[in-house]
Amino acid sequence: QSALTQPPSASGSPGQSVTISCTGTSSDVGGYNHVSWYQQHPGKAPKLMIYEVSKRPSGVPDRFSGSKSGNTASLTVSGLQAEDETDYYCSSYAGSNNYVFGTGTKVTVL
Amino acid sequence: QVQLQQSGPGLVKPSQTLSLTCAISGDSVSSKSAAWNWIRQSPSRGLEWLGRTYYRSKWSNDYAVSVKSRITVNPDTSKNQFSLQLNSVTPEDTAVYYCARGTIATGFDPWGQGTLVTVSP
Numbered sequence: 525q526s527a528l529t530q531p532p533s534a535s536g537s538p539g540q541s542v543t544i545s546c547t548g549t550s551s552d553v554g555g556y557n558h559v560s561w562y563q564q565h566p567g568k569a570p571k572l573m574i575y576e577v578s579k580r581p582s583g584v585p586d587r588f589s590g591s592k593s594g595n596t597a598s599l600t601v602s603g604l605q606a607e608d609e610t611d612y613y614c615s616s617y618a619g620s621n622n623y624v625f626g627t628g629t630k631v632t633v634l
Numbered sequence: 635q636v637q638l639q640q641s642g643p644g645l646v647k648p649s650q651t652l653s654l655t656c657a658i659s660g661d662s663v664s665s666k667s668a669a670w671n672w673i674r675q676s677p678s679r680g681l682e683w684l685g686r687t688y689y690r691s692k693w694s695n696d697y698a699v700s701v702k703s704r705i706t707v708n709p710d711t712s713k714n715q716f717s718l719q720l721n722s723v724t725p726e727d728t729a730v731y732y733c734a735r736g737t738i739a740t741g742f743d744p745w746g747q748g749t750l751v752t753v754s755p
Binding site: 560 | 680681682683696698699700732738739740741742743744745746747748
């Protein structure tokens, strides 16, 4: 099972928006609406930000939103803040009781 | 509020067995709506889902193909925890290991604090 493809980096100025892509195949991202996104600060465990493509867990700001088109899912962070600068990972169900993660994207707030 | 607390050694010798435990508070390992997962992260392999255990009408396990021949994930209902055993480890198994609650529908949340396991003589 190959990892989902994310851009290594993305950036935006405070207050602007940044969108991170997560590209898979019809066997994972394109085949199921079970895509989730995680935020990971250095030395910390990942934190769930989005599940089921576009649902936000309680406590996650509505600045974070998710979507999917075909084999590509996207995470958009609107109104960028300094604390959003960190690593983000996508994940998808891949069938046969298996999961796959993305390669990770480092977001920089300029 | 669900919390997961990991424990286990940080150093394992090659060919030996890696063993970690994840203690659950705020939920039950026997919950019929949850699954209990192990995930690892390394610079070379990134984030990698390893396996899970869950209870519906009986206990079930699912494992990643990459480790299926070497992994066991077991529940311990008496202590409300679950464990990971990975046999015949090599230096490639060096990683930060996380436990996490999660199903297909919910994503992985929450996660344990992570345990750096180094495989070295």
